[in-house]
Amino acid sequence: MITLPWEDPFSDERVTVPLIFTTARRGALKRATFDGKSWRPAVEAAGIVPTRATGMHALRHFYASALLDAGESIKALAAYLGHSDPGFTLRVYTHLMPASEERTRNAIDSLFDSAAGETRP
Structure with a gap:
C-alpha cells in the first residue's frame, strides 16, 4: 500500500491504494531495484546497449x-x-x-x- 495525494499532487488530502508492482515482500519497488533486476536485463536481452536513451x-x-x-x-x-x-x-x-x-x-x-x-x- 502507498499513501499519496491523489488527483491534486499539492493537496493535503491523502489516499491509500495498493501498489501494482511490488518487491517479493510486497513492499514498494524502488527504481534502482527495478532498473537493475528487470529493466536493464530486458534491454540487454533485446540486444540493446544500455544507455541513458534506453x-x-x-x-x-x-x-x-x-x-x-x-x-x-x-x-x-x-x-x-x-x-x-x-x-x-x-x-x-x-x-x-x-x-x-x-x-x-x-x-x-x-x-x-x-x-x-x-x-x-
Missing part, C-alpha cells in the same frame, strides 16, 4: 508523450509528473509520437472538407 528515464518520456498523444492536457500531465510549472513539462516532454503527423493531416483535411461541405468516412 534507460528508465526514457519510460518517463514515453509515458508523457503517450498521454499527450492521447489528448491529455499539459496542465494535467504536469501534475501527474510532479511539475509545478506546466511550461517546463511542455518544453521537456513534447516528443512527437508516430501518429501525430497523420492526426494533424486528418484534422486539417477535415477542416477543409467541412468548409467545402464534404465529409470523410
Whole structure:
C-alpha cells in the first residue's frame, strides 16, 4: 500500500491504494531495484546497449508523450509528473509520437472538407 495525494499532487488530502508492482515482500519497488533486476536485463536481452536513451528515464518520456498523444492536457500531465510549472513539462516532454503527423493531416483535411461541405468516412 502507498499513501499519496491523489488527483491534486499539492493537496493535503491523502489516499491509500495498493501498489501494482511490488518487491517479493510486497513492499514498494524502488527504481534502482527495478532498473537493475528487470529493466536493464530486458534491454540487454533485446540486444540493446544500455544507455541513458534506453534507460528508465526514457519510460518517463514515453509515458508523457503517450498521454499527450492521447489528448491529455499539459496542465494535467504536469501534475501527474510532479511539475509545478506546466511550461517546463511542455518544453521537456513534447516528443512527437508516430501518429501525430497523420492526426494533424486528418484534422486539417477535415477542416477543409467541412468548409467545402464534404465529409470523410
